[in-house]
Amino acid sequence: MNNKIYILFIAFGLILLASCEKDTPQYIPYEGYAYSELDEDGGNWVPVLEESGASIEIPAPEATDSQAYQNELNEVKEAMSNITSDQKRAIRYWTNNPAVRWNEIALELIAKYNIIPGPNADGTYTLPNPANPEGPPAFPFAHPPYACRALAYMSVAQFDGLISAWHHKYQYNRAAPFAVDENIEYAYEENDIPSYPSDGAVIARASKNILTAMFPLEAEYLQQMEDEHLESLMLSGGNVASDINAGTVIGDAVSETALTRASNDGMKNAQTPKAVSDSIKQAAYDRFGWAWDNLEIPERPVGLTPLFSQVTMWSIDDVESVRPIAPPGLNSQELLDDVELLKDYAQNMTDEKRRIANFWQDGLGTYTPPGHWNRIANELIVEKKLNPLQTTRTLAYMNMAIMDSGISCWDAKYYYHYPRPIQLIEGFETIAGTPNFPSYTSGHSVFSAAASEVLAYIFPEEAEQMRAWAEEAAISRVYGGIHWSFDATVGTDQGREVAQYTIDRAKADGADQ
Amino acid sequence: MKLNKRLCFYAFKKDRVLALYGFLALLFLATPLDAQTPSDALMMPSKNICVLFSYDMGTFDRYWEGSYLRSNETIATVDRNTVLPMAAIGILDDLNFYVSLPYVKTESSEPNGGKFAGARGFQDIGFALKYRAIHSDVGTGKLTALATAGFSTPFTNYLSDYRPYSIGAGAPEFSLRAIGQYELSSQFYFRASVAHLWRGYTEAERDYYYNNGSYYTAWMDVPNAWTYEAILGKWLFDTSLKLELSYTDLTSTSGDDIRAYNAAQPTNKIEFDRIGFSAQYFFKSIKGLGVVAYHNRVVNGRNVPKFSNTGFGLTYQFNVIKKQTETTDEQ
CATH class of the missing domain: 1.10.606.20 (Vanadium-containing Chloroperoxidase; domain 2)
Structure with a gap:
């Protein structure tokens, strides 16, 4: 009797474990397919x-x-x-x-x-x-x-x-x-x-x-x-x-x-010496009366790529032409409201908000938000059976728009040099890691909005879904406690605006004719 | 009287085992099983129940990144406190059942550079069955051999992919343990056990991660592990005080290393060597009541915190049938 119970218990455990075997794919599971079209005139x-x-x-x-x-x-x-x-x-x-x-x-x-x-x-x-x-x-x-x-x-x-x-x-x-x-x-x-x-x-x-x-x-x-x-x-x-x-x-x-x-695109100068970084910070403080501080221990002397804004854009001549409006002042009601909003999210974290914060986090050690959108694009490309030429067209315009949006985002980040929530809210704790650069606007928001607009252009039937995901990626940073809500909303608008320049270029490349 | 004390031990021991083994591993690496698997040589008689309640305070300020021991001011000192309720039930004299459910709370000390929120919640519910196959006099002492099967699984949807604050590995675990003990007439005893831990998958809230290559899934494979334990113990004061020195080794059979200055993740290959000391005392004045205190520290490891923990617990044992009988008598 004793032995029977024991054996049954072990058998149950082993069955349970065996039934839990999971498939853990290392790449998108597709094989060759028939292309949806051939684009014989693609050479033009x-x-x-x-x-x-x-x-x-x-x-x-x-x-x-x-x-x-x-x-x-x-x-x-x-x-x-x-x-x-x-x-x-x-x-x-x-x-x-x-x-x-x-x-x-x-x-x-x-x-x-x-x-x-x-x-x-x-x-x-x-x-x-x-x-x-x-x-x-x-x-x-x-x-x-x-x-x-x-x-x-x-x-x-x-x-x-x-x-x-x-x-x-x-x-x-x-x-x-x-x-x-x-x-x-x-x-x-x-x-x-x-x-x-x-x-x-x-x-x-x-x-x-x-x-x-x-x-x-x-x-x-x-x-x-x-x-x-x-x-x-x-x-x-x-x-x-x-x-x-x-x-x-x-x-x-x-x-x-x-x-x-x-x-020669300027990237080699994007990570500046401390003196340049300090002068950028001082200029923002003189202009607005605030500046972002790195709160790590020990403090990082220079934020991430302060002059990424100066990298040559793909589809826009002047990065300042797409710079968003200034963020709310430190004593504004809008900021005070956001402080309360972030405190409320942190104190009443729900399973759904936590899931969204983690799903879009794409932080250190991952493929980053631009990588996440490439993965989304790859899956759509395979699903829609695009040929190689259409595939690279999709990825090229999407990544040009993402890079332009990032350059524009970094222009806003270091021009406005706006503090992060952990800097302005005493004792505030987050479930996402606060990055080493200013808050306004949110990189996730801008990258995602730009990527989603290009994908919406290429795959019009997916437009609604793409834009919804971009908005979810944007708000995920607010749920994570590392961005203000206006970082996300203004950043989303910024990414959409910047992407339009690349989309206009795509519309004129001959593929749509 | 003597019998009662010994009975409670099981429970104690169980409790302690949880704390000893479990906390550490659980913390970062997923060892709920360990925690919930009774690994001592004691058995509770049929129809006896022992309830345990312990409080464990764990802490670390350094961890092994691969084999490199480092500190990290982003997380500073991480505290992990655990409340553990547990029950041990004597089904038969040679078959005991255990159930446990720890509540864990983690947080970083101030100041820290990361400003991360800690985590808290019920961790894994654990069940175990222990069977005593041999219990006989050999030479001048007593030889005992036992086997334990354990199963644990997350009780809540806590996030395992949130190191080092995760309260557990977030994966089901099945374990088999073999235990052997030899106790001399002088009440010195030596015990050794070996166990294999089969860990399942834990589900992250992201569907991509890097583990020496890309993984396009939310499922993370928590490595299986072998664990060994050796214990030297002694009963004192008419079998009312028990002292033990322990050494524990745990080695994962697969997994990746924590990357430079990066967060740990459930797929990591974990290894550690830990030493511990415990004392258990059974009151003569209050029948069935006992206390336990212990301290453990990890002395060597891979992809684990250099963790030390101290705990205190209470145990109370009673005979279910006897109590009912007494109640009837009073009426």
């Missing part, structure tokens, strides 16, 4: 940084009936006949829309490097140094401004590269190996898109180049990913070697253009 769209789809030159391809091409076809068939299980896994992983995979790789690296440097034993802080990337601390600190910029350059390079690829594809019209040789079975859904140059190779090379510049310690890992991706392009039956080589030529060209812009 207006690129972001390049002159046109024709401006990057690649050699004319050999005809499919040439001996050179037949040799390449035999190479494909030989490789496919010796395929390993790892190579099959790689083909399934990369899919026929690999820009999403490279975006996920970027998000992973952002999360890996979104680690704020801690203090040294003597109370000083050492900043990551690109000249000595190993550190410690390792370079970069992939905070939201750094993250949104990395994503923007990668997405723009991908988009420009694919416009070029589409131009040459339909200029040369060389059919894909699986279309030329019926013995070759394509790993993905067949389509009529010409295969020279390989769009996958453009994506692989451009992404690897941009991410290697942004995350120099990951060069080896990124090279491995590129090698695996390029190999899978051939093994899928979709490309011969000359398709892939031409794609990498374009990938190199667009990433060079993007990285040239990046090296």
Whole structure:
């Protein structure tokens, strides 16, 4: 009897545990799919940084009936006949829309490097140094401004590269190996898109180049990913070697253009010396009678990227032209009301408010709010079966708008230099971490509003949902106790306004015609 | 009289075990099971119940980030206070049932650089069954062998993904423990136990996290663990006072390290070595009443706080049948 009870108890426990096995995916669970459309005229769209789809030159391809091409076809068939299980896994992983995979790789690296440097034993802080990337601390600190910029350059390079690829594809019209040789079975859904140059190779090379510049310690890992991706392009039956080589030529060209812009966009001066930071703070105090203080122990001498506002924007000439109105004065009724609101939220925290605060927190060690919106975009892209060109167009405009909105947000943050709730409310405690920069306006609000507007433009049927999520992301910071409500509401308006400049540009790029 | 005292021990011990093992691990790393799994060699006779109530004060001002011991003024000194009600029930002389439900409160000392709110609430409800397989004279002493199966699960929707303030690991846990004890006629005894802890998943309130790679889910895998314990004890003063020295080791079988100056998370690989001392006294004047006091400290670890805790408890044991009989007699 005793033994029976005991055995039953153990059995029950084991069953319970076994039934709890969870799927914990490491990337979006999709495989190749049939594109919703092909955009044969995509080569005529207006690129972001390049002159046109024709401006990057690649050699004319050999005809499919040439001996050179037949040799390449035999190479494909030989490789496919010796395929390993790892190579099959790689083909399934990369899919026929690999820009999403490279975006996920970027998000992973952002999360890996979104680690704020801690203090040294003597109370000083050492900043990551690109000249000595190993550190410690390792370079970069992939905070939201750094993250949104990395994503923007990668997405723009991908988009420009694919416009070029589409131009040459339909200029040369060389059919894909699986279309030329019926013995070759394509790993993905067949389509009529010409295969020279390989769009996958453009994506692989451009992404690897941009991410290697942004995350120099990951060069080896990124090279491995590129090698695996390029190999899978051939093994899928979709490309011969000359398709892939031409794609990498374009990938190199667009990433060079993007990285040239990046090296001169002002980001290298965004993290200022203390003297500059102090003068910015003093100017705000002189102007408004308040200034934000870092309350960490030991105090951080400089806030995060005080001159991110001076980084070159994608779609706006003058960052001050989109600067929001001044926040409420320290003695205003509006601020007093907000103090009461935040106290009330903190004292009466509900499960739902806590869930929202945590869901959108995207803090240290995560892919940041810009990363969160890239993840949302990736999921929509796959759901709507966008082709690679539409995919990179979506990600490029979204990340341009996110970066512009971030630059505008940082302009407001350091121009107004408004204190955080923990600075103005005695004894106030939060459930989210207070970041190392001024309060007004909320970065989450601005990033999210900008991202949601671009996604609403690309996916009109999702507009309501996107905007609702952006507003939830904005208010999440108020629930978390680290932002005033006007930081969130004004920030949302700011992000929407800034995004409109990029959306106007998108509407004129030829894709909507 | 002597019997009663010993009975209560179980309960005490249980209580203490909770405190000892549990608090620490629970705090940051998820060891509710430990806490709720009786690991001593004592059994309550059938139809006896012992209720326990203890208060535990834990604190740390440093923690291991991987293997690096650091302080962090963002959280300063973190206090963790726990109230633990528990009951031990003698189903059969060789089969006992335990149930417990700790209430935990955490907060940082002032001043701190993070200004984070602490957390509080009921943690995990724990159940355990302990079975005594061997209880016989060997040589001049007595050998006892037991096995315990335990299960615990979060009682409230507290957030486990809020280190270091989380009140628990937020995951169900199933444990199996084997216990062996040998007590000499001089009332010195040595006890050792080994247990495996199967931990389930805990649900975060975000659907992305980094654990040596991206995870697109709110579910975090809380690593399983092995734990070992060795205890040297002695009864004094006509079996009314019991003193114990303990050593405990816990090692996760998987998991990641806390990243530099970053918050811990439930997926971390935790390890610790802890030493402890406890004293339990059973009053001769008040039948069934006992007190317990203990202190433990973590001496080495990985991804855990350098935690020390001190606790006090009361136990009261009674015989259910006997009480009813007495009541009837009075009428």
